[in-house]
Amino acid sequence: MSIDNLKFKHVSYLWDETEAAKLAGDEVALLIYRSNLLGADLRLTNYGGGNTSCKAMAKDPLTDEEVEVMWVKGSGGDIGTLKKSGLAALYVDRLRSLKNIYRGVEFEDEMVELFNHCIYDLASKAPSIDTPLHGFLPFKHIDHLHPDAAIAIAAAKDGKKITEELFEGTIGWVEWKKPGFELGLQLKQCLDENPGIKGIMLGSHGLFTWGNTAYESYINTLEVVERCAEYIESKIGKTRPVFGGQKIESLPKDQRLSQAAAIAPVLRGFCSSKQKMIGHFTDDDRVLQFINSNDLERLAPLGTSCPDHFLRTKISPLVLELAPDADLSDAASLKATLKPAFEAYRVMYTEYYNTCKHANSPAIRDTNPVVILYPGVGMFTFSKDKQTTRVASEFYTNAINVMRGAEAISEYTSLPRQEAFDIEYWLLEEAKLQRMPKPKALSGKIALVTGSAGGIGKAIAKRFAQEGACVILNDINQERLDGALVEFKETFGRDTAAATLLNVTNEASAKAAFDNAALAFGGVDIIINNAGISISKSITDHTIEDWDKLYDILVKGQFIVSKAGVAILRKQDLGGDIINIVSKNAVVAGPNNPGYGSAKAAQAHLTRLLATELGGDKIRVNTVNPDAVIADSNIWAGGWAEGRAKAYGISVAELPAYYAKRTILNEVILPEDIANACFAFVGGLLNKSTGNALNVDGGVAMGFYR
Incomplete structure (x- = not known):
């Protein structure tokens, strides 16, 4: 050294x-x-x-x-x-x-x-x-x-x-x-x-x-x-306790995360009243020391001093007046409790703008808070994308460090409101904002795609990431999931994807996955039920275990994930999309396919049922029907390819050509084709479409909807 x-x-x-x-x-x-x-x-x-x-x-x-x-x-x-x-x-x-x-x-x-x-x-x-x-x-x-x-x-x-x-x-x-x-x-x-x-x-x-x-x-x-x-x-700590000493105690770590996951989608809904926002949560020790202190009430309204901090965190944070262990299980009650605080913040920000504006000031921007402090739990930030909201969190943590040091040696002072306004609404800053690239179609949106560590699911997640979405990768295989996350971070950067284990047949696993989505990004907007399995056998060869496995993963899995996802979508009150990856087998009767085909039919009808039920929440539910997606697909594992080849009297090697030739367009279907169909539903042009099915099979006449 x-x-x-x-x-x-x-x-x-x-x-x-x-x-x-x-x-x-x-x-x-x-x-x-x-x-x-x-x-x-x-x-x-x-x-x-x-x-x-x-x-x-x-x-x-x-x-x-x-x-x-x-x-x-x-x-x-x-x-x-x-x-x-x-x-x-x-x-x-x-x-x-x-x-x-x-x-x-x-x-x-x-x-x-x-x-x-x-x-x-x-x-x-x-x-x-x-x-x-x-x-x-x-x-x-x-x-x-x-x-x-x-x-x-x-x-x-x-x-x-x-x-x-x-x-x-x-x-x-x-x-x-x-x-x-x-x-x-x-x-x-x-x-x-x-x-x-x-x-x-x-x-x-x-x-x-x-x-x-x-x-x-x-x-x-x-x-x-x-x-x-x-x-x-x-x-520090020599003449008076840091931040005037501790006022309340933090919840234990697991309870902090549970409370944060419960409240994040509600906060996101309020913060997204003008445009969709992405969230970030931290319970860093430095943050907890500040938000649990006696001085929080005095210091938080002052805002930050350094222009770099201020530009990213707004004039001041919103401090929630909630007990750390408050019951957050009733979303409607929680929204009613929090609504006055957000309304008051918007009024405060509007008054700040009107008091400080100049004749040539840019129009008032989003009046919602960027930084939200929940004493005993942690800090939330919300902004247009994950990188911006993560950086806002880091900057407010810097501001906390500054306040801690300034209070130890003297007394903290923030920028005067007029000076802060002149920075925030500086015409040069406005010009910089106007030069920013136009948001992509899925910017500000969060997608959870089941079975997204490979095959069709990964292709969908990639397409969404390319279009600006944050994605929650998931799988039942940790090694496969880890590899997918590394790939996404290398391709799209550190702020695009998060990963969580998910067994779609387990209700607790689904809830945990959506909790992780709330902690990573603030909630969810798009749910793709893609995880699947295939078993090709005649009715006499099918076992009860085969039947239960198909219906557990395909039908019950779609039900469990949709149910958990709808709870989050309703907390946000921002609408959303559910897309179920079904199959042409939902409408086409083929040989050696009683379990898989009937399960797919159940998935298809569950789509229609949910579309009817969730329309009032502005939640659209649609179906994509693939067929014969062979490339990089788990569906061909476990004997499915052999079973289908046997049913058609051909070899496994002949399957791709066989499937292509039986289509009207004579095309091989790829995972990317399914991803494009999913994007068509959520990309903004079909916002008034629900209960529909889109076939991506190259044209199979027997699969046409009548």
Whole structure:
């Protein structure tokens, strides 16, 4: 262990001399290396937060002369995963010359478009609003981060005094100012007035540190944050209990999860009054310490201080006034209890907007809360997709850390409401939102597909994930399920899929699966009853065990899963879809098929029965009838292929061609074809269709509905 590893206790020293040596002479490569190391430690910064830069000489492509170029993290992105393509490259002299035409703080937003006239590398990322913060400082390497420990000091009532005393004048202080051209000028002024400082604390915001090499900047950053964290740790709990001490006790872990699973779909329903939201739940110890404390009532309404935190968590959280062990079993009663709290929050947010808005402010956005705190249980967040809601949860946890530190050393202060509004409804932020890609067809929706670790089920889950849905993978085989989850995370990212074991014949297993869906994503919108089994035997060869197995998995399984799913759909009160993967055998009488065919017919009629029953809840129930889906399908295991081949007097190898030739279109049916049919029902164009059946069999005349 190096001396630097021993030196730091509150941050991670990750610099590898051997790796850095390989990058010697390439300042941009060293910038990326440093950025990735800083982003790997969430105590230094949070996802998507902060930015880093370097200045280096490069040849001007027009004059072939050496010019100074600044490489800085561009708009969006994350320093932990930053690549060269995520950097903006600008001529330093041109950027600094913009001071000559700057018309003052009231017009600073107009400077952003002018950054484009300073771009050196036309293929680089668009410059961010923080570009001048780096450009006006003379240092070769600069880090702008949002460490909880530093923001705790920056957000403290006596933050400026503490900074001066703690760093003995070596760290400057700039009062709160939203990021932009003016703040860049203020940073330069602070440096001019305090020559020799090694960083600047931004009030209520974050930290600027620097060095003349990538390593100097990295070490300087770590040392400053370490000192902040050390100071806070020395003060926590010394003069008063953390957050004023504990007011209530948390439920035991299993009970917390049970309560969270019970209430999450109801919360999701309220939060989705304008658009479908995805949920996230955490019962992290830091969260529980805050929400169970005496100071919760005082601190929660204050909201956050750092703009990065605030933009993702809204003006303040909603605190539920529910006992941790409240009876949540009656959904109607729970909705009635919670409705006034949501209505009050929407009124509060609307008043905040109306009080703070400007003549040119964007229209009011969703008035529902992003962060919901349930004392004794945990924290819920809701946003447009899983990544955004997970990051919102992480940011509010950061905000809790900030409040904890600020309260220990002084008194926590949040952004004034007007300043917070000016950040949230900043025209530049609105323009960024307008540039976001259009949501996909299933964005904001959650699908549970039974038997989705392989075959048709996996194909359906993949199709839904491609269209923006969050999917709950499930299977009775843990190894198969684990493999599918790894595949989905590699293909679609960490936030698209969750996995749960599910035995569709067991009511407790089905309830547990939907509880896991509620904990992972907040609820469910689409239920695909796909899990199946096939047995091909004559009536005399069929055993009672065969019959029971078919009806247990196909019919009872569809019933059990649908029943558990409907309970969640009704809690949300958002409507939804149930699709049952049945078969052409539901209407076609073939040889050696009494058990499977009659079970499929029962599935088909159960679809029609549920469509009739659930229409008032806006829950659509439809059928997809596949036939002869051979590729990657479990249906062909266990002797089914042999049984069907025997019934038709052909070999197993001849089955695919046999099935294709008997269809009108002469087509082989693939799992992806069934997935496309399911998407047709849930993709938005058939929202007024229920009780219907869609055949995906290449055209089998005997299977036509009459």
